[in-house]
Amino acid sequence: MHYKVCLLGATGMVGQKFVQILENHPWFKLTSLAASEKRIGKRYGSEVEWIVSSDIPKYAKDIEMVPLDPKQIDADIVFSALPPEIAREVEPKFAEMGFAVSSNASAFRMHEDVPLVIPEVNSEHLALIEVQKRKRGWDGFIITNPNCTSTMFVITLKPLMDFGLRSVRIASMQALSGAGYPGVPSLAITDNVIPFIRNEEEKCESEPLKMLGKLVGDRVEFANFKISASCHRVPVLDGHLEAVWVEFEREVSVEDVKKAFRSLKPLDLPTSPREVIVIREEPDRPQPRLDRDTGNGMSVVVGRIRRDAWGIKYMVLGHNTVRGAAGASILNGELLVKEKFV
């Protein structure tokens, strides 16, 4: 079983993570790298400023870059690491032409008929695909994964939904790689924290409510609680760390929460981690540098689960460019295959 894969936006930070994770993928074979005008016809290896590891995977070096044009591409599935303003233009063209597009871009996440999916959280939202195709008259479709910061805490909120969520507050300490490359200047962040990431709090307060919402007929009824986020950039290479406070509709113990976390099972997909939520019992974990690669970067790691005056607070950590970006889109792509949308 091999699917031909096209990647849109291959040279950026997240694009590189796609290329890295897709090396030796059992189902997907990356055959097309689509890039902006000036790069067309050039080899990936000579164009990319590779920064995510020591060397570009050999398999990708000689792939010739093609235009962002669905007519010139032959693929079973399209992954998109495009910036939102380009995604807005380009992704619909691919969907219209019949491609299955699994996008990391924010452009269509909140569109009513576009699934915003974390496989372990709301795979049933894929049913929106048919709605989307019907409404838009497309042969193909777009599905999306959430922003990196939401991803981590939404995975932990999912198994807590049964307790009845009343309020969620999160304070994020986000990694540099979340800003892409060149991204955050070293002069800005050395010996410093920057307590602002454009649009991030807005995303963290809206996207989760869609994902944790219920599919009713042709649409998603948003989850019925509120979120308040405070987002901060810290001098860490990879791994978003988040402090989370949750109030519930009923009394919930630390043990209840742990049990719920352990109940969230991985799907049987190539990129699934063995454990979706890993619980660390040490008093000072999770830590970005030590825990971000847990489950090849696809697990989220929680710790310090404790009670406060109103509910429960805990820490959650995940790898922002793996579970929070490239790995998320790829997992969504795998889900599409399994569910026979591709």
Next chain:
Amino acid sequence: MHYKVCLLGATGMVGQKFVQILENHPWFKLTSLAASEKRIGKRYGSEVEWIVSSDIPKYAKDIEMVPLDPKQIDADIVFSALPPEIAREVEPKFAEMGFAVSSNASAFRMHEDVPLVIPEVNSEHLALIEVQKRKRGWDGFIITNPNCTSTMFVITLKPLMDFGLRSVRIASMQALSGAGYPGVPSLAITDNVIPFIRNEEEKCESEPLKMLGKLVGDRVEFANFKISASCHRVPVLDGHLEAVWVEFEREVSVEDVKKAFRSLKPLDLPTSPREVIVIREEPDRPQPRLDRDTGNGMSVVVGRIRRDAWGIKYMVLGHNTVRGAAGASILNGELLVKEKFV
């Protein structure tokens, strides 16, 4: 007007900040440096591993260190930068012998008859001094300042008290200097965040309630709301940054909060900043490296004041070893002078 000052615990990180801030102080003249056994009789300059600036202030270099023994010390006021377990033993001896002790240590902060004071917040709690002397039969007394993390957000909560506080949550991003020297190993914190600081959350959830409480007869009635803190160490040299969420008893606007912040006036003391709370209007401030020295490290800087579903959230930053430690004790000392307790 010159007061002779003795400093207990002069060689540690906070001790060094005392020595630095007291250089050229208009009222206080540091004449005694008290240290542990092995250092007695040696010159400060040859014993201290000076790390808070390029050079030890000249005035302090040749001061000979004396024992932690009140009988051998001549001073009008005693500052303590001792670790808590030593403070517990030593500070009462000084107070008993008639010294006015202004301590940065945590040992006595929560004792019922010991003032826990930030001058701009609860100077009226100094009335406990008489209670303390009477109860304990001491000729002198101990007053304390809060832990560094509480200091910053308590200063901002004070002017909000009139709105009726219902709940407070804070996420701290704390500087390395808060852990003293050698403190946090570079191998532990490089490219990392450590989401745990021993006893810090407990202090942040209790000390503020005392400071914001009301003096009723011989005791303080604690403030009637709850706090939930999540404390984290980040790779920043100085400056604690905190995300704060507040729920109020009534509807409060961003403009109300700013007005309240501006209403908190500095006292007329040598170490007082010109503005107690400085409001930054930029979207990405306060930042530790850029803002920690505001008001010579004695202002707290707030920013990003915004509404959420339940109340107000904002960022606050302060210099942890100045406003949060040495500067705090010195300001308390100045208050003692002004209020004629010394």
Next chain:
Amino acid sequence: MHYKVCLLGATGMVGQKFVQILENHPWFKLTSLAASEKRIGKRYGSEVEWIVSSDIPKYAKDIEMVPLDPKQIDADIVFSALPPEIAREVEPKFAEMGFAVSSNASAFRMHEDVPLVIPEVNSEHLALIEVQKRKRGWDGFIITNPNCTSTMFVITLKPLMDFGLRSVRIASMQALSGAGYPGVPSLAITDNVIPFIRNEEEKCESEPLKMLGKLVGDRVEFANFKISASCHRVPVLDGHLEAVWVEFEREVSVEDVKKAFRSLKPLDLPTSPREVIVIREEPDRPQPRLDRDTGNGMSVVVGRIRRDAWGIKYMVLGHNTVRGAAGASILNGELLVKEKFV
């Protein structure tokens, strides 16, 4: 005595340092800020992304920016913080029109008739000004200061010249601010060293030989030794640290070297430090964070002077954007005034 000063290239990193250092300058009054087309007519405070300290100096905020056009500028002296390719076009226009231009740019440093000057090292090279005006038929002139890395070690080599230099090798550990803003991406330099800085080694191997050369008639005879440099970027905000190896024509002791260093006297200029070369005797100094601000950033700090099999090795440190850039140009401007070239 007040001279009107125009600054070319005011919004970049080095431009900002000029603005900062010129605040309250006793001789110079910054009245014109010249910038690129799109900024003309706008206020400095609204255009600059200020990063060198907490706040823009008040005096500069409302200065309206003017074009890089000598006809529209009224000034007694012009400082240039332009990038080299623009400096190459713009500076000659100013010089031709009669302005005295003190430039930090590399464009003209190695031109035969352009003085490349560190006041304490080779002020006599200012005699080239007359040559330059004559040859080029200009009413004004250009003088330059060297690149930041050369500056530090050239200041230390000057007093060693009498011992007869045979060879010099330097390994630099250069600060992030040397690359300007945004400059080095945090993702590139966190937990890393980058052993390459474009053109830097070439500059370090050529500029010093001009500065340490002898003025003979209308030209400078270059110094008669060779330099080999290896330049590296480290995660430090400010302060270039350099390891230097020197071979001499004759036997030289550590004490000889120290004596020579102490013999280099400051000029009597407003921006001169009290000591040009500060010698630290501790085994582990100079260090960038602790020593870069020595002499308000205008001293160079040396340490670890020791013998090896062939000569002497030592460390030298200096503030790259002060002594190595803005402060250097300003000191040169002061020298122009003192020597009556302005």
Next chain:
Amino acid sequence: MHYKVCLLGATGMVGQKFVQILENHPWFKLTSLAASEKRIGKRYGSEVEWIVSSDIPKYAKDIEMVPLDPKQIDADIVFSALPPEIAREVEPKFAEMGFAVSSNASAFRMHEDVPLVIPEVNSEHLALIEVQKRKRGWDGFIITNPNCTSTMFVITLKPLMDFGLRSVRIASMQALSGAGYPGVPSLAITDNVIPFIRNEEEKCESEPLKMLGKLVGDRVEFANFKISASCHRVPVLDGHLEAVWVEFEREVSVEDVKKAFRSLKPLDLPTSPREVIVIREEPDRPQPRLDRDTGNGMSVVVGRIRRDAWGIKYMVLGHNTVRGAAGASILNGELLVKEKFV
């Protein structure tokens, strides 16, 4: 083929790297962990403050720690990660009792009859083992590997020996892990470089001359050139980067040097890298974070090979706790097996 292995000094930073590298080793089975008094009888997993990766290898967790006493240990080979002052006492006791000791400690490196070995450089020095046993009357013996900083550049000097070395200068930029744990305080090294590492320059100037020396009868004739080192600590987790200048007895081209580097072949041992010296052709490599794990941390990576006025200069990088410590001792142990000393 399985050899029972005992590790002395198992809980420190380098000890942990031994435990990590020995997991799944094809020849060696770590069965004894020897530690100081207070830890005896306790399980490794409960005693060690594990910091070199996310989790302790499972195999090691339950190993019970034993005393540093040869009588209580059953092993075919003993690795030592002891601090030098303890190694001085303990290692001879093991050697005397018949154990083969492969030590990373500096205690015996420069003893005339103790091999100081990098397998690819001077495996023939193992002949000293017989001398050592004979002279000291021991049943076993001690062999050592060099300090981490020397290791990297000595590996590159070996293939250059044929050109005739005249002088070598090195400037090191050394990683934090080289100082062990807790090691360098974060307050000391953040936004800083420390230009001093105790005894490091002395080791770098002596150990290489022994390794590159010739075995003549019962002793090593030291190599006949001089080294001058300047050693600096930089804020990097792992990976020592070194700038090297070499003067030769004859004209040597960059191509000659590359060819020589390529000629150094790996031995056929389990821990050998596929390439001993990896040459990077990019202008800005090697970099610690990108290149330290090359060859599982057992390759050294060179780059920027270029001529200067007197010879050749280049950069070399190696993983200090792998190729420079634990991996080095293990490779030496493998060599002992292959050469039938065990």
